Amino acid sequence: MSEIKSFNLQKAFEASGVKEVLDELDRDLIGLLPVKTRIHETASLLLVNKAREELNLSKIQPSLHMSFTGNPGTGKTTVAMRMAKLLYRLGYVRKGHLVLVTRDDLVGQYIGHTAPKTKEILKKAMGGVLFIDEAYYLYRPENERDYGQEVIEILLQVMEDHRDDLVVILAGYADKMDKFFSSNPGFRSRVAHHIDFPDYSDDELFEIAIKMLKEQNYVLGDNAVTILKEYIAKRREQPHFANARSIRNGLDRAILRQANRLFNKGDVELNAKDLSEIDYEDFALSRVLKSKPPTQP
Amino acid sequence: MKITQGTFSFLPDLTDEQITKQIQYCIDNDWAVGIEFTNDPHPRNTYWEMWDLPMFDIRDAAGILYELNACRKVYGDNHYIRLSAFDNTHGWESIKLSFIVNRPKVEDPGFRLVRQEVDGRSIRYTTQAYSTDKPSSERYRD
């Protein structure tokens, strides 16, 4: 066997398909600049690490467990899916699938139920990425008999012993995650990569809305541009605002109203433009626009 | 003596790396992999105890090896453990591959041949595992 003496990063970058995934990420996701930058950096680090492995400069599998923090609807799940693909292309996970869970999928209902439930999920996730949404709910300090503690123990063990079998991503609100890490130092030391997801600006949400419509073969009518912008601004003021997810839901309702509007036209011929355009009226009736901004207590 | 049952049993025992490759082959064929164990090595003892349920929905062999190691921890010292891969394709619905992945830590004492004289000069032969002379909890121990 001939010994490998050199490694071409650029060639590996392109041949492995890593470039493709990163390009897709940059193209498909609006905004998220800091996240994209962090992911590019991580990809470079991992690629260089592979090169070092090839040249026998490094033997240890780097810790790849991550935390994704940010408000709901900021793209954490979406990015996690891309991350799984990326890790697969880079050769750090063998299959590249994503298993999405919350506390309920891991914690059992009675004594002896938790361990098999958690292990079942871990087995499914092996070869890929385990994404635990709102991971901090695993830890309930107010209840010392909480079965979440058992999940945490199994999880920590697997995160340590099975580093090359699966990657764990913990996701949730930044402040709650901080607290979780400070009361569970075991996690802090095992999670090497922290990525923070900022809220989207109104302009970004607008762009996201256009993209979401396009994905479903709808277009925004010229008369609806202003009202959609107003909708976004007002929606942000409302309780339970969830960034891009709220926009997706708002668009779903607009699409519903459009269908109603078209149906109520009765016996007329509709063309492709009629059927794909979301108009002023499809937003005008929204409850969001009618509401006053909540008064500060 | 070395018990030879199932695929690969005339070969040297498979390493974990080789076992992993076999498991991945099963998974890639969409077969459900089950873990079974016994301390009764009689060849006609077809139904071994099951370790949990057969596993489907698992993408990577590491998931099954993880469970196999859990089983080894409990039964590995004094039981045989095998993996069986079940193909649920209509018309097949049967085991496609089955092989031993763990042997008791002590040498298997083997089988006794019993001759039973019947009907005048006829003889019936049967085999009995020496290990099963003892109650289950005492088998394969020094």
Ligand SMILES: Nc1ncnc2c1ncn2[C@@H]1O[C@H](COP(=O)(O)OP(=O)(O)O)[C@@H](O)[C@H]1O
């Ligand atoms: N940057 C973005 N560009 C386009 N769509 C996005 C973007 N971020 C989020 N989305 C969409 O918003 C929805 C919610 O995103 P998700 O990843 O589930 O958020 P989180 O996991 O942070 O709650 C998804 O439908 C996703 O497609």
